[in-house]
Amino acid sequence: MPFTEFRGKVVMITGASSGIGAALARAFGGHGAKVGVHCNTHRDEAEQVAADIRLSGGEALVVEAEAADDAALRAAVRQVAGQFGGLDILVNNAGSMLGRVPVAEASLQHFHRVIDVNLTSVFSACQAALPIMRARHRGNIINVTSIAARTGGAAGAGLYAAAKAAVSTLTRNLAKEEAPHNIRVNAVSPGVITTPFHDAVSTPAQLEAARAAIPMGRLGTAEECVGTFLFLASDTLSRYVDGQIIEVNGGQLMP
Secondary structure (H helix, E strand, O other): OOOHHHOOOEEEEOOOOOHHHHHHHHHHHHOOOEEEEEEOOOHHHHHHHHHHHHHOOOEEEEEEOOOOOHHHHHHHHHHHHHHHOOOOEEEEOOOOOOOOOOHHHOOHHHHHHHHHHHHHHHHHHHHHHHHHHHHHOOEEEEEEOOOHHHHOOOOOOHHHHHHHHHHHHHHHHHHHHHHHHOEEEEEEEEOOEOOHHHHHHOOHHHHHHHHHOOOOOOOEOOHHHHHHHHHHHOHHHHOOOOOOEEEEOOOOOOO
16 A cells, blocks of 8 residues: 655655665655665666656656765765755665674774765765755655664674774664754664675575574565665654664564
8 A cells, every 4th residue: 555645755865775775766756756766886786776666656857876885975966866856765775794704804994985885885874865855854764773782793793894884873862863953863784685795795604594493484584674764764664663673584672
């Protein structure tokens, strides 16, 4: 059943060329939204997502920017808002583990890279979006954190976990600061989801170990994350939900 309240709404999703971001972009587009499909290097995949959105009745614009490049990402946010006449919903989904590197072995360069991709990108996109939302006295920001933010992450994922923990904390603070402007800020914390994210950083043995720790007995899919984002994006369903981190992990973590 379509969420009619998303018709004509402007949504920007960072990291939307694959995985959870792509599933979200297609879902919002299918509900009639105007979607900014952000990508870094996978332009062809992003264009396919945009084509699917248009076929489903939505509008789409592909914007390309390095997530860790502050100026480029801010420009991408402004481009989407300029194209569609505003910005209603921002989903900060872009992120990467950038390989499994133990903290004791990580270079300072690697540390800064992980922080910039996963945390600075959220800061940059939010700072670009907030003036647009404040001017209209409404808006909705949904950040993507991780189960690793609570558990500390598996071997070699400590810096990624730390960055995502910072995203969770920033989410709570932003919710407090922006509530007077009628802007809600929440986050979704996925567990182990079968997306290209894990293709680069997790072995079959690591994924099997994760599966064995999940009460539901399987890994999640990107599509199974979508409903939580739609819930948080909907003023009809979640108008009084603010500053929350919602876990989507098959029962692997029950805080």
